Amino acid sequence: MGRHKLPYKKGTWFLVPLRTKGYALGLVARMDGKGRIFGxxxxxxxxxxxxxxxxxxLRPQDAVxxxxxxxxxxxxxxxxxxxxxxxxxxxxxKIPPFIRVDEHSGKAFLSVYxxxxxxxxxxxxxxxxxxDKYPYDRDMGYGSVEIQLTKLLNLKR
Numbered sequence: 001m002g003r004h005k006l007p008y009k010k011g012t013w014f015l016v017p018l019r020t021k022g023y024a025l026g027l028v029a030r031m032d033g034k035g036r037i038f039g040x041x042x043x044x045x046x047x048x049x050x051x052x053x054x055x056x057x058l059r060p061q062d063a064v065x066x067x068x069x070x071x072x073x074x075x076x077x078x079x080x081x082x083x084x085x086x087x088x089x090x091x092x093x094k095i096p097p098f099i100r101v102d103e104h105s106g107k108a109f110l111s112v113y114x115x116x117x118x119x120x121x122x123x124x125x126x127x128x129x130x131x132d133k134y135p136y137d138r139d140m141g142y143g144s145v146e147i148q149l150t151k152l153l154n155l156k157r
Contacts, residue, residue, distance in 0.1 A: 011088030013054050015080040019150040029093040032118045041065040043153045054083050064152050066135050073142035098137035111137045
């Protein structure tokens with residue numbers, strides 16, 4: 001079976017359908033070419049996919065969610081590809097450290113991932129109080145992204 005061209009690349013804007021109504025906006029910041037993506041997601045809720053324009057003014061700090069996720073929503077066409085960020089600059093859209101907290105010990109750790117492969121590089125202990133400062137360390141399936149965005153954008157099921 002031959003490799004198919006992916007419907008996205010770094011700097012691709014896309015829409016994620018929410019579990020209730022509307023869409024959230026996403027941006028591919030990194031990808032491993034094997035189905036894993038690191039991206040940024042933005043509100044507010046977009047009501048209709050047909051009237052969405054590619055934004056030019058959003059910045060990484062405007063994101064409501066960021067993380068590593070699978071590309072199945074894009075591959076299956078359930079997430080709508082909008083197009084490329086015109087002034088894409090990879091240096092502006094870095095992978096930050098991620099935080100995880102061990103449920104049993106309560107200890108927290110900051111994890112670093114490789115910018116090109118998205119593979120784990122290292123971790124170091126940190127204060128659990130930093131949990132709101134960093135994105136949570138997890139790999140999300142595309143359904144999980146939809147659920148998280150629905151919750152974050154304050155929509156009720």
